[in-house]
Amino acid sequence: MSARSVSPVLVGRSTELDTLEAALADAPGAVLVGGEAGVGKTRLLREFAGRATGRGERVLVGGCLELGSDGLPFAPFTAMLRGLVREIGIDGVAGLLPRSATAGLARLLPEFGEPETDAASGEERARLFELVLTLLERLAERSPTVLMIEDAHWADRSTRDLLGFLIRNRGTAPLLIAVTYRTDELHRTHPLRRLLAELGRVDRVRRVEVTRLTRSEVGELARGLMGDEPPAALIDRVYERSEGNPLFVEALLARDGSMVSALPESLRDLLLAAVQGLPEETHDALRMASAGGTRIEHTLLAAVSGMDDAALTRVLRPAVEANVLAVDGDGYAFRHALIREAIHDDLLPGEHTRLHTRYAEALENDPALVPSGRLWVELSHHWYSAHDATWALVSAYRAAGDARKAVAYPECLAMLSRVLELWDKVPDARECIGIAHDELLEQAVTAAELAGEYERGIKLATAALRDIEALGDDARCVALLERRGRMKYDLAMPGYIDDLRAAARRLPVDPPSAVRARALSTLAQYARLISGNAEADTAARESLAIARRIADTDAEVHALLTLFCVDIDYDGSLDEILEVERIAQRSGNQHPLLRVAVLRSHYLEGSGRHEEAAEVARAGVELAGEFGLARTHGSFLSINMAEPLVSLGRWDEALTCLRRALDQDPVATIRTSLHVLSGEVALARGDLAEAERQLTPASEMMWRKTQDYFAMIRLESALRLAQGRPADALASVTGVLDNPGLPDDARYAWPVLLVGADACARLPDRAHAAAMLDRIERRAAGLHVRGPLQEAHRITFTAQAALARGVHDSAAWDASAAAWERIAQPYPQARCLTHAAEAAVLTGDRDPAATLLHHAAALAERLRARPLAEHIETLRRRARLNGAQPPTERPPHGLTPRELEVLRLVAQGRTNRDIAETLFISAKTASVHVSNILTKLKVASRGEAAATAHRLGLATV
Template sequence: MCPVLVGRETELDALDGAFTEVLAGTARAVLLGGEAGIGKSRLTEEFAGRARARGARLLLGGCLELGVDGFPFAPFTAVLRQLVRELGTDGVAELVGGRTSELARLLPEFGEPEGDGSGHHQARLFELVLTLLDRLAQRGPVVLLIEDAHWADRSSRDLLAFLVRNLGAVAALMVVVTYRSDELHRGHPLRPLLAELDRLERVSRHELDRLTRQEVGELMTRLHGTEPSGRRVEAFFTRSEGNPLFVEALMETDGDIACELPESLRDLLLAGVERLPEETGELLRVAGAGSVRIEHRLLAAVSGLDERALTRSLRPAVESNVLVVEGEGYRFRHALIREAIHEDLLPGEHTRLHTRYAEALEEDATLVPPGRAAAELAHHWYAAHNLEWALISAWKAAQEADRAAAYAEELRMRERVLELWERVPDAEQKIGVTRQEALRRAVWAAEWAGDSERGIRLATAALREMDGDVLSQAWLLERRGRMRHQLGRKGWLEDLHEAVRLVPAEPPSPDRAQVLAALAQHLFLGIGVEEARRAAEEALEAARAADDPKSEAHVLLTLICLMAEPNYENATDQAGEGWDLLDRAERIALEMGAGQLTLRAAINRSHLLEGSGRHAEAIEVAARGIERAKDIGLFCIQGSFLSINHAESLHSLGRWDEAVEVIERALESDPPRAHRANLVLLRGEIGLARGEHALAERGLEVAYQFTRWEVDRRLQEHYPVLRLEVGLRLAEGDRRAALTALEPVLTATGRPDDSRYAWPVLANGAAACDTVLELEPLAARAAGMAVQGPVQRAWSMTFHAESARCRGRDPRWDAVADAWGELGQPYPRAQALHRAAEHAAAAGERARAAERLIEAAALARDLGAATLLEAIEDLRRRLGAGGRATPAHGLTARELEVLARLAEGGSNREIAEALFISAKTVSVHVSNILGKLGVSSRTEAAAAAHRLGILPAGHPSVA
């Protein structure tokens, strides 16, 4: 059983909900199915713990695999034995009024059974078991858990059916039955019983699905204690197919995936295969040398069986769920079953079977679906150890993958070619290209597949083998520089400068324009504006001199980012120089059919629209770009970048559920680590607003791990991290940590877009200020910042309102709320309305405060903004005590909760357990409380709380 429960919230909620009905007096039954290792036992263990905590008695009965061979009533015997241990035979006898002779059929402790066990004795036994459970349930809720019902004997199935059908006659009883769905072949006796029980009113049935890729990643993190890379998650997900037990079994102690199947897992996988007829087993060995899915015609060709013999051999495998019919072929129920069968092949058998597959496909490529023949041939020739044909077929497969925009598969095949190169005589003649060209194409494939690690290694290998071709050397240096920058590796700038040096300025050439364009783009991303602008101007001149529109478009897109004012003010009609440059670059990309360039233009346009407050249009542009990225196989790279923009705009409009979906889809594509950091950070931002502080902490952890500040000082990556940390520390009540977190923003950068990303951090920071002294550094930074467009204006107004509050002046929160309302951003509007209500309440304007709270609460509730809603409801409660809000002396809602527990005499650890936070966080809250109340001890704080009326009326600690 996997020790960690992941991704079973729906099923756990269903079990908890059924038990709630049981507590209300309605008996229920829940049927839980799923394949071996899917997590049924772990789920029921978690539920059992919860049920016990709510007062349930748990009765556990497991069916044995040998039950059908003559061990009747096995699970109920186990239940009765448990009751005897807990209550004694006398206690059990008391529950059934001393009528224990029938129970003797289950346990010898009750003496000898009367009669011969005929039908009427069985009926009395069934009634007695029902009575026993009913009497127990009258003392308190009972959960009867019957595990592995697929192994239940006939008598156990009959008794189980009797109990479920008669639930209406029992008090607080819940019956939970688990079974392996993969064991239920067509003739299995449990199938009709499950169908019958599922139709009953008090019964619900649930099938546990395999885990998603994201859930596998979460499981791996919890099993090993560290977050795995996206490629490691993909490897585990592909091989385990989302089965949690298989994920655990395949994980080595260092977190890597096992090369060979562990014996225990192999035994589990092959258990069903070994029960099949010998001829079926032989056919499965043939099928196992194929793929997880194999076409009927291909299996017939390789096996050599006629149609009748093939069908006869296949039927038992299908009926036992080892194979599943899928279209015109068959699929192994789980890929690891095929792997286990394949690993059992003897060396000669392995070579012979793969050779037969390859020869069959060489003769007739239509034996597999279109587009698969090249890859299948490459696999089978390689597995058959025919190195010459393995090389040739891998090259062809790589070409096919390139045409299909399947860049990850292309990279695998190109690396296969390089692996075989020295082992195949005259490799260059056999595939028609030099090794240097094979390396170059592998580098290209790695870049397009988003695998910068392998791309760097391949480019370095190619540079070592360079034969003096200066332009090829420059091309490789440019690619390696790009990928080094993508990973935050040192040496990227040196690579790009060397690439520019190697390509002569005269005569003008596209090669020169291309390397200059790359240098300009990455100088902006990693060094500074002025050097990037000089490189961009030189690149634009070179592109136009060489009549290279593609490089010109690339440079134009960089120049847009370098503009001191990106024309946010003119965004209403998209007029201005920046928009003109963007339109021209986009036109060039479309005319040339340059997909990658088109996507970069979409990234820039959605970015500018979002910064201009045109969130709905930004969403539309980003969504179209994402679909285009999928079409041309670039979703992992540029599609994930567009997903950041897409989710950011959805977040702005309060469409948080949609934003989370976009983020999760992008994360599943294993994006570059910088993109991943941004996605997880944005998910943390939503989590913070919803009160899910663990998600916010996780966002910070990933962002600090992966953002590339040593190499890439992009404000759009750096400042949002600081913004989230300021918000999280403020939500935790640690103002000092919040103010410390924003310190990197206090030094002006002079970079474009500084104001776009600095204003939100400063606004959050101002909310953490209680004194003018704390505020002054922020005010000094804000005084030198531009305000470009309506979004920055709203953030600037938010900052100045917080500043006015801190200085004791009128903060004009209503105007701030209106500014956010005009932009269609519900969350900051709700925050401003709450602040306006606080200000009105402090001034004794109860009606005005209540009016603003009504709208703020509605917005927060629609968003699921739990933290803000809690603060709103807290203010509402305090307003209800009189015309003026009860003075909270600057205490946050969480600090008031801590103070209430402190006043009851709770220790930090007790308060932490009650409020589900850490003892360290409680300590920070207590320090803040002492400071705000101007007291020096917990006792004085409790006394001050009573004296000042901070604690709500009716609180146990209030006299």
């Protein structure tokens, strides 16, 4: 294997590994593995080689040397042969070949003696090729063999010829030839291009393109390299600079877990290798282009360089042919952002200032050189880089305005932060942009909150309060205190309620104002989390009275929504919140609709109406994206979307939703539920290590609300129980026993009490178990059941508590399973069916038990709930119920189980990309499944396939 350093962690290469494994199973054949430098080809082959050798298969490795056509001929085959000799010896190799034939190998390895003749005839060459082929096939006849040839882009002519001969002339023995090459090295006239094209037409030759990692995969790689959970902001920065190249990720991560500021020399050398051999005039043009960004318009570069179109095209052509630049529409893009960075870092100080000044002047002379939405951002960047503080400030403020209109709040905050940075460097800053410093701070606070940059927002709000306190403007102070309180809450910081109470007290009762109404409503919204409903109800009702008195619709909507969630009745109807939604729609202000979506989906899920909850939350997530609030409101709504998907057993969809939300780097108060839901799916599928990893960040929160605190306890206690630690599970459950009466208590307490009763049944210390069960039952007796979801939990708790006392009540478990089936929750339904079957077995009702287990097993298999499925199978075996199992139904038309999954998603109108993300497969694999489905169903389109699925009853599980 190549001597290059490779990552100890393999991330995001399951599809490529599957292709290699399938090719080996189907050998003889070949796999051509391409990808840019550092993307992980060597790491992929090392993983594949490890698996192959672990199965007793032989792996031979040879690498090409960076010597080109002047290098050693047959270098990888010499290396391969030398490794084989070390493994089985000269005699072992000779025993694989015809007598006296081994002398022919002397042309590759001196250990085999001297070549019979010095003549380099075509006949001798042909004999050598046949000899190598014979050797490999004889090895493969003994056991499947893999020959890996690395870095074929450096292969000499002889190596390419022998490689092509072996692939074209393989016999029937299970021999797989895997070849790696760098796609970024293959310029238009590269000799390997022709060979790859020819081999691509040979039977059983597969192509694999190793692509860059996604952001979540970069996070996984960083986690493996650091041995700890990296901060989301660090992942963002590393992903942005590395663009998903694994080698670059490793190089950019420092040993202490931070990101290096300067590129390591080894990385710079790799990045600039293709640049070094370019003509000097191309070098000059690339330096100019590097100041323009990763992508630059041709017309802009022409204006900056002073060249006409023909001259610029001629100068840049070598860079395009060398894969340093790629043509991108009407401009050029550096193949990798780090190439641009490395070139730009080499600019001398004076050259740096002159180039950015030329860019700024070119854009001011002709704004049409860049799209209109980018003009002020570009100008601010170039004037800032050229050290012109005045014009950088003016341009940044104009750019912030454009970003605000485009609901691009992070970009708006970045530009306003630049204005604040430059303020003291520009004596007449206020006159330049037309607003005072305190107004600028208020704008930045708003942008920070909308962008979800709460730490920055709190600092800005504190600074703004100092300025505005001095001005004596109470209304503006109230608005800032309210914003700061909300942001402190979102960061789980102390003092948030103090800010909100101070805001509510700051303004007098008369005259009534919208600012005070909003402050009171916000106080009510958050006070209920720590002081119960009394303070919240009083503040919300006063807020509503003020809003109606002054006819402020926005304030009225906010107060009504707060009143709705002060004490949610899951037995009630949605009329109240639907009326608030209609008021908000009539007002023309769309933002309150996001909070409506949060509360409506929350209510629907708590009422057991999971499908409706998921759809309302999904629409809310999309709306948040339109408003530029994906990181804040969108991430919160993702909880409300994933939770019903988990309830419905659509776990893969839920995990996709959760992963997307976590990739947004939401605040801690949002991340908790995202981690808990991810952990619960992992736990149900038997991945206890992943469940523990998700629990860790969830348990580090400073708790603010029942939904988070009890959810964390729910995961922790269930995980400890799955680990065989019932005493620790009960220790976790005490967090719910000791905290009655919190908002939404019953909804979140019931699941934890259910785990507690289960733990009591498994606790060896029966005295302690009985005492704990008494405490748990007393807590349960104090809960007021509202809605079918809580009723299902109550019925199940009754059965579980009876089981903990040694009573196996089949009828109680049947009732529990029916309750869960009514609200379409397959996982708890399957668990209750299993308990019902166990009870039936004990009473001798074997046939009903077999039927119950069959139903439970089908649900567990669909969910891929491995521990439950294994438990069901164990129960079947011990009770000897296998013979009573009804026959397994198979999908019609020869569909495989995976194709049936894909068909159900097609019936939901999902695209191949959506299907790929949901099922964790590649888009190409999803496309293949869809094509197979169309063929098997004998239909011509996805729409016809969906209609057929509905007609056959295959669209739903």
